[in-house]
Amino acid sequence: MSVLDDIIVGVRADMAVREAAIGLDELVDRAFAAPEPRDPLPGFRAPGLSVIAEVKRSSPSKGALADIPDPEELALAYAAGGAAAISVLTERRRFGGSLDDLVRIRSRVDRPILRKDFTVEPYQIYEARAHGADLVLLIVAALDDATLERLYTLSLELGLTPLVEVHTPDEARRAAGLGAALIGINNRNLKTLTVDLGMFERIVPLVPAGAVKVAESGILTAGDAARVRSAGADVILVGEALVTHDNPRVAIAELIAAADAGTR
Numbered sequence: 001m002s003v004l005d006d007i008i009v010g011v012r013a014d015m016a017v018r019e020a021a022i023g024l025d026e027l028v029d030r031a032f033a034a035p036e037p038r039d040p041l042p043g044f045r046a047p048g049l050s051v052i053a054e055v056k057r058s059s060p061s062k063g064a065l066a067d068i069p070d071p072e073e074l075a076l077a078y079a080a081g082g083a084a085a086i087s088v089l090t091e092r093r094r095f096g097g098s099l100d101d102l103v104r105i106r107s108r109v110d111r112p113i114l115r116k117d118f119t120v121e122p123y124q125i126y127e128a129r130a131h132g133a134d135l136v137l138l139i140v141a142a143l144d145d146a147t148l149e150r151l152y153t154l155s156l157e158l159g160l161t162p163l164v165e166v167h168t169p170d171e172a173r174r175a176a177g178l179g180a181a182l183i184g185i186n187n188r189n190l191k192t193l194t195v196d197l198g199m200f201e202r203i204v205p206l207v208p209a210g211a212v213k214v215a216e217s218g219i220l221t222a223g224d225a226a227r228v229r230s231a232g233a234d235v236i237l238v239g240e241a242l243v244t245h246d247n248p249r250v251a252i253a254e255l256i257a258a259a260d261a262g263t264r
């Protein structure tokens with residue numbers, strides 16, 4: 001079983017526990033009662049490189065990264081450093097996240113928030129909306145065509161912006177077929193966990209010109225940010241480099257400055 005498949009087994013088990021406590025009908029009511037989501041796309045399309053800054057405690061590839069006892073303080077530092085959006089990993093078993101992190105950050109931070117999880121069921125989309133998310137992640141590798149289309153359409157119906165994540169030419173074709181406005185190219189292979197920034201460079205020509213292009217994972221230095229920027233990234237999604245930095249606010253500002261100056 002691949003790492004991705006193994007993560008999804010745990011995600012489904014945890015979701016079953018939450019669904020036993022709050023059924024789908026109740027969750028749908030909560031989702032429609034939540035405030036209108038923010039649209040991240042105008043910010044992502046503004047001149048200059050945008051950063052989605054991630055709240056990430058641990059990962060399958062690196063183990064423990066940071067304790068993050070106050071996720072809202074970290075997210076506020078990200079916003080002060082110029083992050084265009086905040087990514088909150090809500091998966092518990094491998095990333096140490098929770099929906100409570102999302103709620104806490106939503107209550108203090110005005111930037112669009114991505115619920116970063118392994119979305120496989122409509123329940124999670126309603127859950128994201130009910131807890132104040134503005135974006136949801138749809139990993140193409142984890143979804144068959146029918147489920148991908150269903151979750152994509154539901155996200156839009158709820159006013160959420162789907163970040164459609166790809167890692168292969170075929171997945172890029174499937175994302176383009178949806179008409180996705182926000183396409184992420186993950187430099188990390190979720191089956192082997194190897195990271196290769198060349199992945200963004202190879203896949204980005206296959207992404208439709210009108211889509212916002214996000215380079216995800218493995219961006220550790222200003223040089224890395226400049227590299228994907230020069231290959232066509234509108235946005236970078238960064239976790240490890242920020243949560244392990246002693247000054248995340250400064251770290252974001254440096255990534256943006258280096259990328260826009262073309263520094264490598």
Ligand SMILES: O=C(O)c1ccccc1NCC(=O)[C@H](O)[C@H](O)COP(=O)(O)O
Nearest residue numbers: 059060061190216217218219238239240
């Ligand atoms: O980070 C992992 O090890 C990982 C393993 C398996 C599935 C997903 C994984 N990460 C989720 C992400 O997409 C990253 O957290 C995100 O792109 C930021 O990556 P990084 O800047 O390398 O922390």
